[in-house]
Structures are given as structure tokens and as C-alpha cells.
Amino acid sequence: MGRVVVGVAGGIAAYKACELVRRFRADGHEVRVVPTRAALKFVGLTTWEALSGNPVSTEVWDDTDQVAHVRIGQQADLVVIAPATADLMARAASGRADDLLTNVLLTAHCPVVMAPAMHTEMWEHPATRANVTTLRERGVLVINPASGRLTGADSGPGRLPEAVEIHDIASTILADPAIAGAATEQDLRGLQVVVSAGGTREHLDPVRYLGNASSGLMGIALARAAALRGAEVTLVAGHIEHPVPSGIDVRTVVSTGDLAETMTELTPSADVVIMAAAPADYTPKEFSSGKIKKSGDDSLSVDFVQTTDVLATLVQQRADRGDQGQVLVGFAAETAGSKEVLIDLGTAKLRRKGCDLLVCNDVSSGQVFGAPDNAITVLDADGIVAEHAGAKSVVAHVILDAARSLRQRR
Secondary structure, three states: OOEEEEEEOOOHHHHHHHHHHHHHHHOOOEEEEEEOOHHHHOOOHHHHHHHHOOOOOOOOOOOHHHOHHHHHHHHOOEEEEEEEOHHHHHHHHOOOOOOHHHHHHHHOOOOEEEEEOOOHHHHHOHHHHHHHHHHHHOOOEEOOOEEEEOOOOOEEEEEOOOHHHHHHHHHHHHHOOHHHHHHHHOOOOOOEEEEEEOEOOEEOOOOOEEOOOOOOHHHHHHHHHHHHOOOEEEEEEOEOOOOOOOOOEEEEOOOHHHHHHHHHHHHHHOOEEEEOOEOOOEEEOOOOOOOOOOOOOOOOOOOEEEOOOHHHHHHHHHHHHOOOOOEEEEEEEEOOOOHHHHHHHHHHHHHHHOOOEEEEEEOHHHOOOOOOEEEEEEEEOOEEEEEEEEEHHHHHHHHHHHHHHHHHOO
């Protein structure tokens, strides 16, 4: 487990950092909270000490025998500032060291994540935008704020992302610090990325449907990772069981037919298309407008027909457009008995579908659906491109790396 410093600046969103500290502690990390003086006007010192299990101070004059203003930053594995106010970012960008938190930022050798929170006018002001650019150029990962209700009646971009989202990003960087570099560099900036996620539902009647076990977590992780790296992201969401990241355009679908229609609409302008959804292969031949009732002990027979092969359709449509640059990524969830069988099945599917990359995973015994981890093998026409086992939030970046590399070669 790591040593995480949670810096808290003086904004009303400081209360959300309480949940962030709790999540880090639940993961087993040692957490040190470093608030600004203004932050203590929103959440008191006693609360931070109780949540973190460590002493809390805002001043460089405390614990001088431990040289705390230097040691805290030096020993950290990750520094997360939530909320990062306009004032805090301005002081950090100018290299100020006028309280304990800014001293920590100057002495930290680890990745630094800032989650801004402020009114829209402050976020969009040229001074703030210049400070964000400066911080990013120095390697600080500044997350774009969410849009939504702000203090008072105002609404717009500037809202602090929820603690679960900040925690996910931070945990991903703790697992693989190199991801912070790709995110800070915004290496997908300027790209349009369309990701599908979740399972489809093929309705038999107004009550019943044919579905599957997909939770949408892998697709959501891909959408979050692409947005973090600067892409303009659209998430086409079937049935999903997890919150959608902020700053992402979401299109909701129900059936495989809906998915095919929406993907057909969105993909012509996309640079990267990732089909992480789990569309049903079959749909009832007939839909009953009324609820199907039991009839004694009689069984029920239902005729099914095949649904649209969405991935193969997108490949054909790309060929019809003559699009040489778009990268199409498919998924193959297989019940394979071994890695060799998984690769054989994946290779056959890659050839059959005609996509550029295929992400293969073994879902035997339901070991992937809804779980936080995944083990993948990424294939192209020449064989294995990448392999990784771990958190889906990290796996998402491995897949994006493969897609980005392929696009750069075209």
C-alpha cells in the first residue's frame, strides 16, 4: 500500500474530500490530510484527523523537528488536491510556499493530481487557464471539472467530480504511475473516441427481456481513461451498473438494434471506436405488446432471430467510406479452457469481424463481469499486441495505448 497526501483547499466542495480520504483508508493506504487555512472553515481539523488517523496541520511551523514541510512531500507516493481552488492553483503555478500544502507541492517527487472546483467564470478566466497550462507542463495532472450545480443557483463547468471518480483516477496512477504522464501530456487531445458499454436487453414483452451479465465497467473505464488523456468521448451505454464519468457525452440504448443504429450514426466522425458493449446475439422473433401470462403447467416456446452484427457492420461501413485512419477495436468474451484456446478463438473472430484490434478475455465462471479486475490479450492481424492483468482502470489505458500506437502508424 502507498502513502497518499490529500490536500484540501478552501472551497465548499471540501466536504467531498472526506469521502475521498475514507476510500483511500479503506484501500489500506496511509493518508495524510494537508488542508489550507481556508479549508478549515469548511471542514474542521478534528474531522480530518479522525478520518485519516494522522495529525493535521496547515502550518510549516508545526512538527519542525520532523521537518514536516519537506518530509511529507518527499515521502508521498501520490498527492491529490481536492478541491483545487483557483487560488491554490495560482499559488502552485507561481511556486509559492506560504503554507504547508504549497510546501508539500514543491517537495513532492511523486505524481500530483489536482481536481479543480470553482465557479464557471473562475474556471474559464484566462488567468486560471494559464495556470492550468503551466501546471500541466510541469507534470501535474489537472482533471477537468464536472458540469452541474455550483454554490447557490449557479450551474456550469466547475463542479468537483465525485469522490468515487477522483479515487478511481488516483488509484489507477498508484497502480501505474506512467499513466500520469500520458494523462498530463493529453496524448489523445484532438481525437474523437466512441466507446460502447454494457449489455443490451431484447424485450419479449413489456416486462421480460433477454439480457446478459455485462455491468459496463470495462467500457466506462475506457471512456474515463480516454477523456483523462484529452479525447472528446461519447459513451454509448446499454444497461450499466456503475456511474458514468463526468465530462463525457452519453447516449443511452436498450436493444442491439438501438446500439447498431446509434453506433452507425456516431462512428463516421470518430477516430477511434471501441466496441466494449455486450450486444445480444439473438432477439425474440415477435414482441408481445401485453405481458405473457402463465397457462397452467404449459411450457413457453419462443422463437429467436439473430441480431445485427454491430462490429462487422461498422467494419463494412468504414470500408464503404474508404476511411483509412479510423481504428476499430472489438472485444471477445470467451469461455476458453486455456490461453492457447483463447488466442485461437480470438484470432478466428478477428479475421471474421475484420476489426483492427481485438481484446480477448476469458469469462469462464463469470469471473470478469462486474469485477474490478480483468485479464486481457490484445490481438491484431499479426498476433499478440499487448497483455495485462489487473484493475480495469489500468487495463483501459493498455487498450488505448494499443489503439493510439496503431493510429500513429497509419
